[in-house]
Amino acid sequence: MIVNRKILTLDEFTLQQLRAFPSATGELSSLLRDIGLAAKRVNVEVNKAGLVDILGDAGTINVQGEDVKKLDIYANNQFMGVLQHGISCAGIGSEELDEVVVFDDEVSNNSKYVVLFDPLDGSGNIDVNISIGTIFGVYRRISKVGTPCTAADFLQAGNRQVAAGYIVYGSSTMLVYATKRGVNGFTLDQGIGEFSLSHPDIKCPPSGRIYSVNHGNFFQYEKSVQQYINVCQKKDKTNGGPYTQRYIGSMVADVHRNLLKGGIFMYPGTTGKPKGKLRLLYECNPFAFIVEVAGGKATDGKQRILDIVPTELHQRSPLFIGSTDMMNELESYLKEA
Numbered sequence: 001m002i003v004n005r006k007i008l009t010l011d012e013f014t015l016q017q018l019r020a021f022p023s024a025t026g027e028l029s030s031l032l033r034d035i036g037l038a039a040k041r042v043n044v045e046v047n048k049a050g051l052v053d054i055l056g057d058a059g060t061i062n063v064q065g066e067d068v069k070k071l072d073i074y075a076n077n078q079f080m081g082v083l084q085h086g087i088s089c090a091g092i093g094s095e096e097l098d099e100v101v102v103f104d105d106e107v108s109n110n111s112k113y114v115v116l117f118d119p120l121d122g123s124g125n126i127d128v129n130i131s132i133g134t135i136f137g138v139y140r141r142i143s144k145v146g147t148p149c150t151a152a153d154f155l156q157a158g159n160r161q162v163a164a165g166y167i168v169y170g171s172s173t174m175l176v177y178a179t180k181r182g183v184n185g186f187t188l189d190q191g192i193g194e195f196s197l198s199h200p201d202i203k204c205p206p207s208g209r210i211y212s213v214n215h216g217n218f219f220q221y222e223k224s225v226q227q228y229i230n231v232c233q234k235k236d237k238t239n240g241g242p243y244t245q246r247y248i249g250s251m252v253a254d255v256h257r258n259l260l261k262g263g264i265f266m267y268p269g270t271t272g273k274p275k276g277k278l279r280l281l282y283e284c285n286p287f288a289f290i291v292e293v294a295g296g297k298a299t300d301g302k303q304r305i306l307d308i309v310p311t312e313l314h315q316r317s318p319l320f321i322g323s324t325d326m327m328n329e330l331e332s333y334l335k336e337a
């Protein structure tokens, strides 16, 4: 008798995917399960924020020169911890850490993956109860399996990711991950404490009506970006509009919404910061991978995000990402410029 399982947990889903590839080792599935575990732990603490003394600054400044919140440190330690004690990861790079961490023990040295993550993105929003998130990208290492991983393993172009995902700690907590085969979303079922498949095979609608950008920086954007924003504001029934502007200031939540509903998210360079604010390895690459697998596009305004070969761990990049039709229209302005 075959029991009809309508809702699969994250573990069941990854195992089911494995069954389709009898030669697969299960390392990636195990890594995703580790990430799911860390996400559940972070979720518990995020939900306590306000009740216990986990808010506020930890009194240190991270490598980006920003104040580090206590919950950032907690999240960083949880994700690093599960990956270090798991069996699938040779080392990690984190937005919170100056340098990569090479795990360098027998099991880790024999693992074929490295992971780059932003443990708590949008953390400026923690103390006002707005959605925040974790973002991660998984790469197959280029150094020899059996040896400690190296810095070069972390400086690969985003198109070398084998998987990427994010967790949004919001009105419900969701984990969304992509492999080249598709994008799937899992909602945390608090009743059983498991991520359960709620959004199978996510596709980014080719057109949308939401544009997300920090309007406060408008006069610091390049003319072509300003022109496109003006176009968004002038859309009406005659030309695919009206558009609506939605910007939470928490990238995970902003891009998650646009991925499901259709839309474009922009963090352009400004006169003061030509490369913008977002980090290529921890924020842009994972989202570019997810959105492309879902059918959308992601560029830095000049080239595909996933084709950029990084030179530094913490380098920043402008980001334009979202529904294909909206991206094409934006690109027509950027090209003219």
Ligand code: AHM
Pocket (backbone or CB within 6 Å): 066, 120, 121, 122, 123, 124, 214, 249, 250, 251, 252, 267, 277
């Ligand atoms: P953080 O790493 O300090 O949390 O900053 C990243 C966040 C993104 O989630 C968001 O898209 C962006 O910063 C918002 O920046 P701004 O306030 O400049 O619009």
